[in-house]
Amino acid sequence: MTDQTLADLGWTAHFADQLSEDELLYCHPVRVMAVHRGKIAVSGAESQGFVSPYIAGAQPGDDHPTVGDWLLVDNRTQEATRVLRRMNLFKRRSPADPRKDQMIAANVDTVFIVASCNQDFSIARLERYLVLAREVDVHPVIVLTKADLTETPEEFAAAARAIEPGLLVETVDGRDRTDVKRLAAWCGSGKTVAFLGSSGVGKSTLVNALRGSDSIGTQAVRAKDGTGRHTTTVREMHRLDDGGWLLDLPGMRELQLSEAATGLAEVFDDITLLAQECRFADCSHGVEPGCAIQAAIAAGSLAPDRFDRWRKLNAEENGAASRLTKRRTR
């Protein structure tokens, strides 16, 4: 087989550049297609099968594999030797132990942030998801579904585009496969995508339009499983019709803005910049003299509702951060 197969799986220079000369000789890269209890399904250029999630010699702080990861596997022992440095990682607070993070998915090229063109449409909600995307450092594309239910889908699109300069926004009828083809550019060979969005906005509908009846990767892996039944899969990659890969983000719906300060500063960079101009470094942007934010609102260059939304998200982020500090010092 050729390098093309690795490229199909999402292999890029970002990963290739991490291999030492020894590793080039004695190891081969594989991508984590699914994480099962006690074993990991992987695909590589010449292989498809399972490896153990336990990496010999790994230190407590080391990365352990999650779905979407690239692993190096020793050609002789067929055991994973390390996790390659990720492009990005979706994680959340573990529901079982809030002091721990739970890894959800790694190495996502594009996250589709889905909202619908109806009364559920909310700029505040889009901003929350955008903050998360910026924090994780994954490229966001806004997908506005149910365009068929409104006379004015362009008004929804314009409102979304106004959040950030250059933000990509597509409007679709998610049930129409030709319409959904507008997302094909992000779903081609070697590309990995994920979806974020509230319940009922049409994520499953979009996913079904982008996927064939079953995932090729999963079928191959299951065939090797030998048991003939579907094993309980925690997380897996699904093949898209256009050649790319879909990663589920279960548990990301109830998104918490913990430690998302970077993402917040990026999505609201206009406010971040203004705050640096305030006379007092600890300005609360209320009634203090010399507040650049209040001045911008008075001058009409900053919308007061945008400021309100930033303030709410900021309070949430600070609250989460201080709860975490308390927990750590206890």
Ligand SMILES: Nc1nc2c(ncn2[C@@H]2O[C@H](COP(=O)(O)OP(=O)(O)OP(=O)(O)O)[C@@H](O)[C@H]2O)c(=O)[nH]1
């Ligand atoms: N008219 C119209 N209906 C849509 C569109 N997209 C989804 N729907 C309908 O909206 C409902 C919810 O769609 P889902 O795809 O289940 O939404 P979801 O985001 O996956 O919801 P959860 O599974 O709860 O997270 C279904 O009845 C869909 O048929 C669309 O573009 N136009």
Ligand SMILES: [Zn+2]
């Ligand atoms: Zn201020």
